[in-house]
Amino acid sequence: MELLAQGIVSGILVGGLYALMSIGISLSWGALKIINLAHFSFILLSAYIVYQLTVSFEVDPLLMVLVVAPLFFLVGVLVQMFFHLAKVDEFKSLIITFGLFIIFQSAMQTIWSADFRRIGPVLNPYETQSFFVGGIAFQLPQLVAFVVALLIAGGMWLTFTRTYFGKAVRAVAQDPEMARAFGIDSRRVAVILSGLSTAFSALAGVFIAIGQTMFPELAVAWFGIIFPIVILGGLGNSLGTLTAGVIIGVAAGVSSVLWGPLSAPLVTFTILIVALLFRPEGLITKRSIA
């Protein structure tokens, strides 16, 4: 029973991390109509960079946020500018970002090899620390990731509902031409949003580096988790993504306890299928960004 409770708690926390990983793709797809498969590579690449810098310069890995977040923001900006120049539509984006994903995967494999990489307890004191509440462990990296995810989801929700920028994004998402007619610089909005998306993914990468071992195939393993979350949570819907992340996280966690870790993709996928079956009219009833 205690094991189950642990599974649920860990599931909730890791769900936050999953949500953080998903929010980049969700925003990109919902607001920019670009399905950016390269996000998986960005997350992993950020993790590897954090690993490399931490190990090479012997610094605190958490500080690496200051490095990767702006770096990947820039990457996102460049990617969006490229897409705009090449007039890429929703489906071409699938192929192109798939190609980019493959390139990044190969590059990471070449640079860091297929070996497992872990920062190690000396430089990374966070990985093994946990808070204990009633015998249940709240692992520090996951806890911090969850809090960050909560802040970001909440922050994005506030941004989209309260600020001018947020409303501009929603306008562009619904009708770019119209938005432009109203004086919104949709290119600038798109570029900033893309930068934010990749920055969030980079942030997720930091927590990956702190929380677990890394290897190239990890990015591929995430497909089966992130996409159910993106679809269940609603495109561009940050709070929805957080909720979906938690649901999937708990499902994966509980099924790991009950049937072993290999059963997780099966369970999450089943959840997705069931959701699709029972809401055949579409999961996103309000295609609104919030």
Added chain:
Amino acid sequence: MSGRVRTLVGFVAIAVILGLAPNIQESLEFPRFYLIFLFTMFFWISQASSWNILTGYSGYFSFGQGAFYGVGVYTVGVLVVKQGWSFMTALPVAGLLAGLTGLLLGLVVFRVRRLTGEIFALTTLAIAFVLASVARLSTFIDGGTGIFMTGTPLPEFLGEFTTAAYRLTLAIALITVVVAYLIHDSRLGWGLFAIRDDEPVAEGLGVPTFRYKMVALGANALLAGLMGGVWSLQLGFVTVDDVFNIRVPLFVILMSVLGGMRHWMGPVIGAVIITTLTDRLNSAGLADVNQIIIGGMLVVLALAVREGVYVRMRRRWLTTAVTFFGVLGLATLLDLNDSLISDFAYAMVATVVVMLVPDRVWAQFADLFRRSEPVEEPTEAEDLTRTGP
């Protein structure tokens, strides 16, 4: 109708010629390697063509080729090695099971009203992981230990092992291409094209979109599974990681994008070119860089060559013939290296590069050289795949 008959006769002729290749290889004492190279090519021709029946014709982008292929591989592996079935009985079951997997997927996803296309694409992406997971967990299937396929007995009439494998892959590849061809210029094919262009409008005009999509998906899955079943013999040792990895879906996308997704010949051409190039890259020791090049090619192609090279090859047929045979002849004469395949590779690369020249630039060239034949601008739109409803 005579065009149809001519093409079908052509298929039969190709079947006979290629079918006799093992005998030719033996009597003329060509290296065995050529047979292996050829049936690898057949494998990819079949996979790319079956994938294109769904994605190219209907516009529903599938990342799921690996899943269907994997079902085929493991069905044969489990039934033949673990359950003692004969190969020829297990093979059709492999195809049917793979087809069923596809249909089940379609039953769920095609009923969704909005974003069907996107959700379909991503679900196909996820399904391979799920199946891999199932295979790993279930000791009935794999259990993490893999299956040894070597020593599987094959029927006598197929000949010894390599020849048998060759003939089987040839047969499945032929079936796949013929199916793709038959669908292409049929009511089903045009219905699929209409779905690709604008599904709600097609539905409103009387196209039974759900049924047609299921047929395309089912055909894709079945053929992929069939070829997977045959290919399990070639793999020797079947493991979850090897079967369900990104290679199959990636390559079929690349091949079809290169060759062209609008026509049944596109994936064939693409498969021939890519198989040759990767073979040469591997023998040159560049196997690691392989994936980076593949990814790069995908990006470049998606951007630069909307309709694929096959359509351009047909339009610029004279140049294609001249370039291809010219470079081939040159390479053979100059004896740049000892492999005939390398000569073909050079010829292919040269032709593809020439095909990459955009039509507008080409039109200016053509005016200079040839008599005033009007060179048409391509009238097809840029989408490689559909946009959602």
Added chain:
Amino acid sequence: MSILQVTSVGKRFGGVVAVDDVTLQVERGEILGLVGPNGSGKSTLINLLSGFYPADKGLVVFDGNDVGELAAHRIAALGIARTFQIPRPFHTMTPRENIAVSYMFGRSPHDLVEARAAAEEWLAFTGLALVADVGVDQLTLHQLKFLELARALATHPTLLLLDEVLAGLNPTEINQSMEMIRRINDRGITLVIVEHVIRAITALSNRIVVLDQGRVVATGEPQKVMSDPAVVAAYLGTKRRDAAG
């Protein structure tokens, strides 16, 4: 018996009620105009009738058949066709191919060879014979609208729904289109026309139905309906509304 009987049909999208409670009849062989200010539910009604999406409530009976739950392709097989306000041709196909595909499916299945030949008839009828084999991106808006018509006609409908077919056309083109519509009607095809161009709709229609905010506010002869104060109010707003707005 009327060819189309719509009873208490409603449709909402999230919080927005697009069609509230619409009841109307379409008589065989007539041209029924469907008018109303923007947002009154005209296009939604067309979508409902052609099976684009199902209604939330109410009954739609076409030619004696309850079409409420039918898939759009079955509704097409029964004989309803529609055109789109912004033309949606199959962009990788030529006009001829567009029409041929339509003919191949539609009311009854036909094969490829028949279809290509049959397309000639519709190309001629809509005057598109000269541009039959060019890419659709080369057609003018007027030609695209006629292609929409040709494609819809090739399914052999008994009821044709036109969604703002005159939008964006100049006066000459409008007159040509009106002439085309009359010729279609002469062939025995019943028409429901959604339109904003008032002079055209009053000239063409046998009867007019006026929608406002998802409900029918008036039905009857064109002249009578267009001078009905309720209709005027719907379009222009009442004095009180004006003062407030």
